[in-house]
Amino acid sequence: xxxxxxxxxxxxxxxxxxxxxxxxxxxxxxxxxxxxxxxxxxxxxxxxxxxxxxxxxxxxxxxxxxxxxxxxxxxxxxxxxxxxxxxxxxxxxxxxxxxxxxxxxxxxxxxxxxxxxxxxxxxxxxxxxxxxxxxxxxxxxxxxxxxxxxxxxxxxxxxxxxxxxxxxxxxxxxxxxxxxxxxxxxxxxxxxxxxxxxxxxxxxxxxxxxxxxxxxxxxxxxxxxxxxxxxxxxxxxxxxxxxxxxxxxxxxxxxxxxxxxxxxxxxxxxxxxxxxxxxxxxxxxxxxxxxxxxxxxxxxxxxxxxxxxxxxxxxxxxxxxxxxxx
Ligand SMILES: [Zn+2]
Numbered sequence: 001x002x003x004x005x006x007x008x009x010x011x012x013x014x015x016x017x018x019x020x021x022x023x024x025x026x027x028x029x030x031x032x033x034x035x036x037x038x039x040x041x042x043x044x045x046x047x048x049x050x051x052x053x054x055x056x057x058x059x060x061x062x063x064x065x066x067x068x069x070x071x072x073x074x075x076x077x078x079x080x081x082x083x084x085x086x087x088x089x090x091x092x093x094x095x096x097x098x099x100x101x102x103x104x105x106x107x108x109x110x111x112x113x114x115x116x117x118x119x120x121x122x123x124x125x126x127x128x129x130x131x132x133x134x135x136x137x138x139x140x141x142x143x144x145x146x147x148x149x150x151x152x153x154x155x156x157x158x159x160x161x162x163x164x165x166x167x168x169x170x171x172x173x174x175x176x177x178x179x180x181x182x183x184x185x186x187x188x189x190x191x192x193x194x195x196x197x198x199x200x201x202x203x204x205x206x207x208x209x210x211x212x213x214x215x216x217x218x219x220x221x222x223x224x225x226x227x228x229x230x231x232x233x234x235x236x237x238x239x240x241x242x243x244x245x246x247x248x249x250x251x252x253x254x255x256x257x258x259x260x261x262x263x264x265x266x267x268x269x270x271x272x273x274x275x276x277x278x279x280x281x282x283x284x285x286x287x288x289x290x291x292x293x294x295x296x297x298x299x300x301x302x303x304x305x306x307x308x309x310x311x312x313x314x315x316x317x318x319x320x321x322x323x324x325x326x
Contacts (some may be wrong), residue, residue, distance in 0.1 A: 053297040
């Protein structure tokens with residue numbers, strides 16, 4: 001029996017992204033840890049035999065000092081996708097014109113840096129809007145991966161507000177960060193949004209709808225690694241019972257500690273040694289390859305295409321009636 005599809009993605013949020021979101025000074029010069037963290041991520045994926053999807057921020061791709069790290073990802077055969085130009089978590093409030101501008105800048109920079117044109121997108125901080133999806137569809141994207149079907153978004157936002165140095169006005173701008181309670185009722189499996197344009201949600205635990213990506217596991221592991229392991233095994237068990245092939249999300253912070261990046265001491269689990277974090281990454285990747293056919297988000301989306309989208313489209317026979325307005 002062939003295995004069901006699953007996927008692994010990495011939101012390649014850079015040091016300056018975290019400093020900017022947190023309201024810490026120094027982000028304006030776009031400090032980068034990509035040269036340091038990229039080889040670690042690639043090594044772990046290679047060891048697990050997985051081709052994954054890297055969501056890259058356009059600003060990083062526009063800076064030549066990041067090119068060798070970004071090129072190494074493409075050269076290793078991974079998928080390159082778009083994570084917006086400036087990692088602005090208020091993107092869901094952008095106008096149509098502003099969205100087109102953001103996406104085209106990001107696409108051009110990513111293509112220059114990696115030679116790949118992205119066909120997938122994930123909003124920074126899981127932000128999304130109907131207009132964002134419509135603009136992506138019209139730009140020829142094949143999938144969006146911004147959905148995080150959980151009710152814990154507002155809790156994560158409060159936690160972030162509590163520890164950040166942002167002004168009240170800055171916090172207001174980030175009011176959609178991590179999504180709202182309604183997220184718990186979103187679909188868990190990849191599904192078509194329009195024609196062959198798909199949504200591939202970041203998987204949360206079936207039934208409980210609590211996040212199961214690495215940042216959350218490491219947050220738990222700070223208290224008890226045994227508890228984090230049990231949490232992960234429960235999540236895997238529920239995904240198997242529910243027939244959901246997970247789309248697992250990783251971040252650079254899953255591969256780094258406060259010795260590597262002292263500026264990020266404020267971030268959860270940064271005092272846990274990087275070696276122990278990466279052992280947990282290995283464990284989760286092993287579980288995926290054991291139970292599922294694990295690959296890129298593009299492959300995951302493709303495997304869930306509805307039958308009608310798989311039919312060859314002959315212009316004279318099948319009228320294309322997209323319900324999105326141009
Ligand atoms: Zn991000």
